[in-house]
Every structure is written in C-alpha cells, then in structure tokens.
Amino acid sequence: MATTDTPPRTTPQCKVSGSSGSTEAYFLDMRTTATKLDSSGDDATHLCTGVVSIGLSLPAKSAILSPGSALKITEQIASLTLNLGGLALRMEFVARTLRWSATAYELADATQRKLFAAINVATTPVRFVMAVQEASEKALLETSVPQKGPTVLQDMLGYGSALGKNFAKEVQQNVEDDPALVDGTVAWAQFFVAYESRTQVPIRRLFGASPSPTDYEGQIAWLLASGRRLGWFQDNKPLSVKQIGKKPGATKHRQLGDIVGEAADTEHQSTGDHSVVHVRRVVGADGKGAWVVSIPGTTHWNLHSDHGPSSTAANLASMAGKESSLYPAIGKAMTAAMKEAGVKPGTEPVMFTGHSQGGIVAARLAADQHFREKFNVKEVVTAGSPIGRIDIPKSVQVLSVENVHDPVPQADGVPNPDAVNRTNVVCETPRGEHLNSILDAHDASRYGRSADELSPSRPEQQLQEWYARNHKFLDGKDTDFTFQLRRH
Incomplete structure (x- = not known):
C-alpha cells in the first residue's frame, strides 16, 4: 500500500507582533x-x-x-x-x-x-567582557602556529592577521547569539556622552561646541552641529529634482516582499553622485488611485557632502529630527508626479517605503504634520531602520521589518513601540544564507528575501489586516515615475 510522505513543517523565520496583537x-x-x-x-x-x-x-x-x-x-x-x-x-x-x-x-x-531594559544595560559590561574573553580563547585555539617562512616578521604578520580574522568571527557569533548586547552598548554610549557633557573635557574645545545634551536626538544633533563647524555634513544647498523616467501601463499584484524588494532596488540605483526616488501610482479595478514612494538608503558615508544626498549628513539629520534637503526634494518629486497624473496632492493615499536611512526619512515625513497636511500619508514600510524613537501619529500605520542580527535597527537604543499602529516583524537570516559579518544582516536585498516569507497566506492577524487594508497599494495598473535628486 502506497503512502504519501507529509513534508516536514518548518519554523517561520519571521515573528510578527504589535498592531492588533499589541x-x-x-x-x-x-x-x-x-x-x-x-x-x-x-x-x-x-x-x-x-x-x-x-x-x-x-x-x-x-x-x-x-x-x-x-x-x-x-x-x-x-x-x-x-x-x-x-x-x-x-x-x-x-x-x-x-x-x-x-x-x-x-x-x-x-x-x-x-x-528588563535596566537589567540588560546593567549586565552589558559583564556580558561584553565575557564575549570578548570567549572570542579570544576560541581565536587562539583556531589559529595555527606560524610556520617558518622567508622571515620571522612575515610569519608573525600572517599569524596576527589570521588571529584577528578568527577573533572578529567569534565576536560576531557572540553578538548574533546575544542581540541585546547592541541595545546595552548604545545605552552605555549615551551614558558616557551625557557624563562627558557634565565634565570639562578638552575634546569639546577642539570642536568648539557647547556641552552635549543627555537625550538621544540631542546628542546626534550635537554631533551634527560639531561636525558642521569643521566643514563636514554640510546640507545647505537645495537639491535639484529631475524626472528621468516614466513607465506606464503594467498591471501587477504585489506582496509585502515586493514592496521591500523595490525599496532595495531604489537604493541600488542611487550612488554618491545622485539619489533615485521612485513614485508609483496604482489604479485599482474601481478606478481609484494610490501612491507608493520608495526612498533610498545611505549610498555613501563621506564626511564631506557629495552630489548624492543620501549621505552621512542626511543620516544624522534624520536621526536627530532636524531638517534635511531630502524632505522638500521628495515632496517636489511627489508633486510633479501627481501633477502629471492629473491628481491633486492629498486626494489619494500615500505609502512610503525605504531601507535603513530610507525608512528613517519615510518615518520622519509621516510624522511631519505639515507634510501630512499636503500629502495623504497613510502607510509606512521600513526595513532595517531605527525608528523606535520617532513619534508617528495614530493616523499612520507602520510596518517595520528587522533582522534579529542587524545592529542598525537597534542603533537608537529602544525597541519599536508595541502600539496599535505599529506592526513589528523580526526575521532570522533567510534559510540557506550565511552571514560573513554582522553588517551582512543589514543588506537591503537580504531584507527583501526575508520579507518574501510575509505572504497573504500567513496566519498572523496583523499581516491579514495589513493585506486587507493595503490592497489599493498592491493590486492595479501601475504608472512609475522615476526622479533623480542631486546636490550641485
């Protein structure tokens, strides 16, 4: 008698919380x-x-x-x-x-x-020291004794390089096993910066800056202002906004993984010379339209501002809650696309999506009352973005995707709020993929592959509600507008 084997059930790589389950x-x-x-x-x-x-x-x-x-x-x-x-x-x-x-x-x-947060912070130094000690011991055991080469110096340099690589690998493994170490480290960094602001340390005189504040946003703003005194992180020139493409006519049925993947594509199309923003209008079977705006993440980390605006300066400004030239430029791109489509701004709903810095900028725009008064922002989707401190109004729904091993979403030192308008998704690394370093977990394309798991067939009520609420952004006839943002 023939039997049919039932395929083994696999544990979901992503866990969903918040929203209706908060x-x-x-x-x-x-x-x-x-x-x-x-x-x-x-x-x-x-x-x-x-x-x-x-x-x-x-x-x-x-x-x-x-x-x-x-x-x-x-x-x-x-x-x-x-x-x-x-x-x-x-x-x-x-x-x-x-x-x-x-x-x-x-x-x-x-x-x-x-x-729990206090316990994590209090035990971080001990756990950190133990992690470093364990990594050192394992690295010593894994590193081969140097062989006799042309010179003793070359032998020692080779041994040191191999030891350093093994040590870094073991430290990464320890951080992967204990992701809360990042939260605790951020909290201790804030403490030391706050302590420095109450002491007379000569380094502040070098920057010519006033004492740094004790709150997170204030500390980032202090760093931004201090750098600008040295000529770094400049953002005092408006950006040119140029339409470089229009692709009408395609009818598509998207899922959440497609939205996150498109944010990654937008980031990959941006460079140190310019940033790309995609503005898409989706017209459903009922004839009603909705807009999806993809914002790129960081393209370069230069201290001096280049032509591409998705930079260190924009990162610091968005994290500190300060003005950025990206904000009005994105608004101009949206206005131009809506004008060409014959749509008055504010009459059709808008979804923002972005990876890393793109998600921070999206959250800041959604939190800006004046921006919401002009554009009907209803949804935000972020991937690998530290947005836990951004106060987003209840009228805007946010879905955040994070990799459990990615330190970047934890860089603001607080978890995402467990709120009715915040759906939080934490994913493991996609099956079959190996992380060569901790920062590999922050890869935009890897986030897209993780989000592919978040299909409409998932049983979580939060995802079911997300799909039911957002079909207008996912299903319909597309018109894609592509804009180039550049600082001259």
Whole structure:
C-alpha cells in the first residue's frame, strides 16, 4: 500500500507582533468595553426611570375597580425597577473595574519593560567582557602556529592577521547569539556622552561646541552641529529634482516582499553622485488611485557632502529630527508626479517605503504634520531602520521589518513601540544564507528575501489586516515615475 510522505513543517523565520496583537490594543479593548458597559448601564437606568414613571401614571380608579390586578402590576413594576437598577449598578461597577485594571496592567507592563531594559544595560559590561574573553580563547585555539617562512616578521604578520580574522568571527557569533548586547552598548554610549557633557573635557574645545545634551536626538544633533563647524555634513544647498523616467501601463499584484524588494532596488540605483526616488501610482479595478514612494538608503558615508544626498549628513539629520534637503526634494518629486497624473496632492493615499536611512526619512515625513497636511500619508514600510524613537501619529500605520542580527535597527537604543499602529516583524537570516559579518544582516536585498516569507497566506492577524487594508497599494495598473535628486 502506497503512502504519501507529509513534508516536514518548518519554523517561520519571521515573528510578527504589535498592531492588533499589541498590549496597547488590549488596553484599548478593555477601555472600549468599559465605555460600552457604561452606555448600556445608562440605558438600563433610563429604562428603570421609564418603568417607575409608568407605575406612577396608573390611574387611581383602576386600583379601586380591580385591586388584585393593580397589586400584581405594582409588584411587577417594583421587580423590574429593582432588577434594572441593580443591572445598571453592576454594569457601572464592571466598567470602572475594567478601567482600573487597564491602567494597572499598563503601568505594570511599562514597569516590566523598564526593568528588563535596566537589567540588560546593567549586565552589558559583564556580558561584553565575557564575549570578548570567549572570542579570544576560541581565536587562539583556531589559529595555527606560524610556520617558518622567508622571515620571522612575515610569519608573525600572517599569524596576527589570521588571529584577528578568527577573533572578529567569534565576536560576531557572540553578538548574533546575544542581540541585546547592541541595545546595552548604545545605552552605555549615551551614558558616557551625557557624563562627558557634565565634565570639562578638552575634546569639546577642539570642536568648539557647547556641552552635549543627555537625550538621544540631542546628542546626534550635537554631533551634527560639531561636525558642521569643521566643514563636514554640510546640507545647505537645495537639491535639484529631475524626472528621468516614466513607465506606464503594467498591471501587477504585489506582496509585502515586493514592496521591500523595490525599496532595495531604489537604493541600488542611487550612488554618491545622485539619489533615485521612485513614485508609483496604482489604479485599482474601481478606478481609484494610490501612491507608493520608495526612498533610498545611505549610498555613501563621506564626511564631506557629495552630489548624492543620501549621505552621512542626511543620516544624522534624520536621526536627530532636524531638517534635511531630502524632505522638500521628495515632496517636489511627489508633486510633479501627481501633477502629471492629473491628481491633486492629498486626494489619494500615500505609502512610503525605504531601507535603513530610507525608512528613517519615510518615518520622519509621516510624522511631519505639515507634510501630512499636503500629502495623504497613510502607510509606512521600513526595513532595517531605527525608528523606535520617532513619534508617528495614530493616523499612520507602520510596518517595520528587522533582522534579529542587524545592529542598525537597534542603533537608537529602544525597541519599536508595541502600539496599535505599529506592526513589528523580526526575521532570522533567510534559510540557506550565511552571514560573513554582522553588517551582512543589514543588506537591503537580504531584507527583501526575508520579507518574501510575509505572504497573504500567513496566519498572523496583523499581516491579514495589513493585506486587507493595503490592497489599493498592491493590486492595479501601475504608472512609475522615476526622479533623480542631486546636490550641485
């Protein structure tokens, strides 16, 4: 008798949290239920008042003509009054209890999160030292004793190079095994910068800068300002915005992996000479349009600003919450595309997507009230972007994809909020792929391959809701507008 082998079930590489499964959503549900109970209690109170009013309005003659019936009616009215009144009181009591419980749970959850973060920070130095010690021991064991070559110096240099590579490999493995080390290291770095700001350290005089602030955004802004005093990170020239392509007519059905992959493609098309922004209009079967704007990540890390604006300067400005020439340039590209399509800005919804710096810029634009007043920003999709500190309004939904081994999304030192408008996806490295270094986990194309797993067939409610909400951005007839942004 033939048997059919069932293919083995594989563990999903990505884990989804937040949104409708967030603790904030649970607290909101509790408070919403309490409000409904209050409303129902009010209705019961009104009914009770109505029943009493009916009893009082019974004519006296009916009681004289039929005293038995009048007595029964009075008893029933009294019973109804007591039951309705008791029901109203119970509903009010349960509503208050739900509100108190929601507040208590919320405080307990916040306290627990702070406690875990404090434990992580407190133990980071010990874990870091142990990781370095373990890496050193393993590197020594893995590195072969130098062989006799032409010279002793060449032997020692070869041995040192091999030892250094093995040490770096072991340190990377330890960080992969304990990703929270990055969060703790960022927190300790902030502490030392804050401590430096309260001491008279000569290095600040070299920069000619005032003491650095203690908050994260302020510290990044201080670094940006200090560098600009030395002629670095300059961003004082507006960008030219030039349309270099238009591709109309294709009808496509996309998934989340396609959106993340297109953000990677946008980054790869950008260089140190210019940045590329893709603005796509999708028209559904109902004739309604929606826009997807892909913003590139960092293309170069030069201290001095080159022609390409997706640079170190833009990175620091967006992380610090400061103005960047990228923001108005992206707005100009969107306005030009909408004008050519015959669409008034603000009349059709917009989704931003970007990898790394592109995701930070997307989140900053979504958080900007003036920008949202002009463009109807509804969705943001980021990959490998540290956006946990950016205060994005509840009217904008955010989906963030992160690699568990990627240190970049953790660079702001806080996890993404567990909120109703934030869907957080944390992925392992795609199956069959090996990381040669920690920064390999930040690769834009690898993020696209990880996101391919996030298909509509996934069982998570958050992803089901994302697809149901965003079909207008995914399915329809495309018109792609390509713009080049350049600093002259």
